[in-house]
Amino acid sequence: MKRLLAAAIAAIVASGAAAQDDYPNRAITILVPFAPGGVVDLASRTIGEGLSRRLGQEVIVENRAGGSGFIAATAAAQADPDGYTLFMGEAGTLTINPSLFEDTPYDAEADFTTVSTITDTPLILVANKNADFKTFEEFLAAARAEPGRITYSSAGIGTLNHLAPEWMAMEGDLDIQHIPYKGGRPAATAVASGEVDISVVSYSSTKPFIDSGDVVVLATTSAERIDPSPDTPTMQEGGVPNIDTSQWTGLMAPAGTPDSILDMLNSTIAEILAEPEVAKTLTEAGAAPYPSSRADFDAMLDRLRGQFATIIETAGISAQ
Amino acid sequence: MPFKMRKDLGAGLIALAIGIAVCAISLTYRIGTPARMGPGLVPLVLGVVLVLSGIGAILTGLRNQELATEMRLRPMIMVTLSLIVFALTVERLGFVPASALLIVLSGLSESPPNWRALAILCVVLIPAAYFLFIVLLGIPAPAFDWNVR
C-alpha cells in the first residue's frame, strides 16, 4: 500500500512536469522474464521495434531471465510508473506464480497495470498414435475406465502444459498421471515416442509430429476452434465444461502509470499488431496477434488467476 | 610446507566438508520412495559419494606425501577482489570506472605491478570493451554513473 501511495505521488509529480504530454521523450525499456529465443522474447522484440518506429524513441528489450520470472517482474514492479519501464508478462508470471509460490517478491495483481495483450498461441491435446483412443470422447472413456493409467507430459511443474491437463482432469473428473519434462519440446517428443500417452502442447511446436502421424490431435483447450486446425473440436464441445486457456503474452506497466500513457500505448500496439509484416513474423512462430482492450485484459487476468488458484489447490501442486 | 598442503589429504578434507554439508542440506528435502522419488534423494547420494571419496582420499593421503600445486596468495586475493569490486561498481559508478578498477586490481597480482602496461590496457581495452559489449551487444550498463545507494 505504501508503495502504491508513493507510486501515485510520483505519478502526480511526473504529470505536473508535463511528462505525459511529450511522452515518450527518452528510451523505453521492456523487461522480459525469459532468455532470448522463444515466443515471449519474439513478442517483446516485435512490439518494441514497432513502438520505436511509431513513437520515434528507442525501445530497449532487456532480457532478465531466471527465478520463474521473479527477477524481471520484481524489477518492473519496483520501477518508476512513468511509462518508461514496461514488462512483458505471460500466464506464468502474472496468473500462475501467485498461487504456485507461497511467497513471491512482487504482487502480480497490485504491482502492475495492463497495457495490452500481444500474442496468443493455442494449445491442443494430443495423443500418441498407438494409444487406444483416437478422439476426445474415446480418451475420456479410456481415462474413466482405468483411473491413474493414462500419463501426460508437461514442460515442468506449474507450467501451462501442467495446469491445463489438471484443469481438464478437474472439470472432467479424470485421474491422469503427471510426468514432468524440462521444456515444451521434450514434452512433445515424449508423446511422439510413446513414453507418455497424452500431452497438452502448443500447435506450432507439435506440428512436425502431427504431420508425420506420430501423434493425433484430440481437442483444443481454447473456447473456440482454432485457425491452424479448424476440424479439431474444443474440450467444451467434447463435454468438459469451462476449459478456456492458451499461451498468451501481454504487456504490463508498473501500477500507477498514468492512464493517458497506457491508453496511448494500447491503441499504438493495436495498430502495430494489425501490420501484415508483424502478423507474419508472429504467425511464423505459431503465435497469433492478439490485440485487446485494457478492460478485456484485466478481466482475463482476473478470471485466470481465480481459475489457476482453484486448479493448483485442487491438484495439490506446490513449489517450495 | 605445512602438512595441510598435502595434495590427497587436502582434497579429501575438501570433499569430506562439502559432502557433509550437502548431506545435511539434502536431509531437509523430501527423500521419497522409488516410485515417487523426492528431491532429496539424488543430492543425498552424491553427498555420501563425496564423504566416501573424501575418506578414501584422506586415507591415501596419509601415505602419499605428494604436495598440492603451490597456491599463489597474491593473485588469489587480487583477482577475486577485482571481480567483487567490478560487481559492486558496474551499476553504481558505471562501466568505465568499474573496468578500470578491475584492470588495476587484477594487475596488482604481479609484483611489482607493471603500471605502464596497466595504463595502456585501461586506455586501449576499456573503449574496445565498451564498444563491443555496450554499443554492439547492447548490454544495459552506463559508461559513467553516480547512484550510490
Place this chain on the structure above:
Amino acid sequence: MTVVDNLMVGLETALTFQNLIYCLIGVTVGMVVGVLPGIGHLTAISLLLPLTFYAPVTAGLVMLAGIYYGAQYGGSIASIMINMPGTASSAVICLDGYPMTRQGKAGTALIITTIASFVGSCIAILLLIMLSPPLARAALSFHSADYFSMMALGLVAAGTLIQGSKFIGAASVAVGLLLGIVGTDVSSGTMRFTFGAPQLFDGISIVVIAMAFFGVTEVMTSIGRVRDHALNAKVTLRSMMPSRKDLAESRFPILRGSAVGSAVGILPGAGGGSMAAFMAYAVEKRLSRTPEKFGNGAIAGISAPEAANNAAAQSAFIPTLTLGIPGDAIMALILGALLVHGITPGPQVIADSPELFWGLAVSFLVGNFILLILNIPLMGVWVRLLRIPPTYLFPAITLFIAVGVYSVANISFDVFLVAGLGLIAYIMVAFGFEPAPLLLGYVLGPLIEENFRRALLISRGDFMIFVERPISAIFLVLSVLLVIWVVMGSRTPKTETKET
C-alpha cells in the same frame, strides 16, 4: 530429404554473409587462443560463450564450433615451435613436432599438421553428415530410461579417464553433478541449494561455472608469471613446402588417424581430442617399421595424432546434436549454448531446425577451408603471437570474465558468484580436482537425475525398466564392463612410466 537436399540447405545457410563472418571470426579467434599457451580452448570457449547469446543461434554456434576446431589447428603450433602444447589435445604433437623444429624442419611440421588437420576434419564431417539423420530418427523412440543409461556410460567413461587419484576424480564428478542440480527441481518444483536467492532458481549459469573453473583458475595460475621459452626457429613460406617424401610418409598415418579420431569422438565421455590423439599415436608407433624414430621427429608421429584430434573434434558433435548427450566438457558448453538459445538438444533438432544442423555441418567444411587457406600465408603471424607478454593478457581476460558473466543476465549477482566460485575452484584444482569432468558432470547432472526419476515415475518404481528396454540394457552392460575393465586393469601392475 536426401543427402543432397540437406547439403543444399546447409550450403544456403553456411554461405550467407553473416554466417561466413561468424565462421571467420570463430576460426581466427580459435587459432589465436590455440597458439597462446595458457589459454586452452575450454577457457576460450568459456570466455566467448556469452557473446554468442547475442548472435542468432546458428551464427553463434558456427562461431563457437569455429573456435573449437580452430584451436585444434592452433594448438599444434605452440607444441611444434616451443614444446608447449597450446591445448591439451596437442600435447602428443610435442613428442615429434619439437624434435623436427630442432632439426630445422619446423616449416614442414607446421604444414603437415595443417594438412592432417584438414583431412581429419573433412572425413569426420562426412561421417557427421551421413550418420546423424539415421541416428536422430532412431533416437526419437528413446525413452527416459535409455537416456539415463547412455549418460551413465558417458559419466563412467569420463571417470575412467581421470589421470590422478580415482577418489578425487569421483569427487570432482560428484561436485559437478551437485552444481548442476542447484535450482528448481524439474520433478517436484522444489528449490534446491538456492538459499532463497531467486537468481539461483534456474540454476547456476553454465557461463559462471565455466568462467570460474577455466577462466578465473587460469588467470590466478598464470597472471604475473614470467614466461621463459626460446623461440628461435624462423618460419618462411619456402620452408613450409613439404617434400614428396614427407607427403608420402604421412598419407596413411593421416587416414588412420582420421579413422581413430572419428570413432573416439563419437563415444560419450571419451574426452574428445586428447584421447584420440594419444590412441592414434600409439597405433602408428605399433604399426611402424621404424618405431625407434618416434620421439625423434617421426613425421607419422605428428600427422596421425593431428588428424585424429581434429577428426574427434568434429565427430564429437554427432552425439551432442542428435541425442543431446555431450561427450566432453567442450560439447557440454556447446549444449549449454543451445539451451540458452531455447533449443533443447535432442533428436528433434535435425527435423525442427534443419538450417541449424545442416548449416553447422557445412560451416565446419567452410571453416576448415578457411583455416587451410589462412594458415599458409599467416603462419608467420601465428608464430609471432607466442611473444605476447602475459602482463597484458591476464588483466584483459579478467575484464572479459567480469563483463561476460555480467552480460548473461545483466545482474551483478553472477559476477559475485564467479568471484567466489573462481576462488574455490582455484583451491580445488590446486588439490587435484579435475575441472573437465566436473563441467561434464555439471551439464549431465540434472539430465541424469531427471531421466532417472522420470523412468521410475513411469514404471511406478520398478527398477526393471532399465533392463527391460533393450537400448538401456546395452548401455548399462557397457558401463558395467567398463568399470570391471578399469578395476581389473588397475590391479595388474603397470610397467609404464608414471605421469609426472
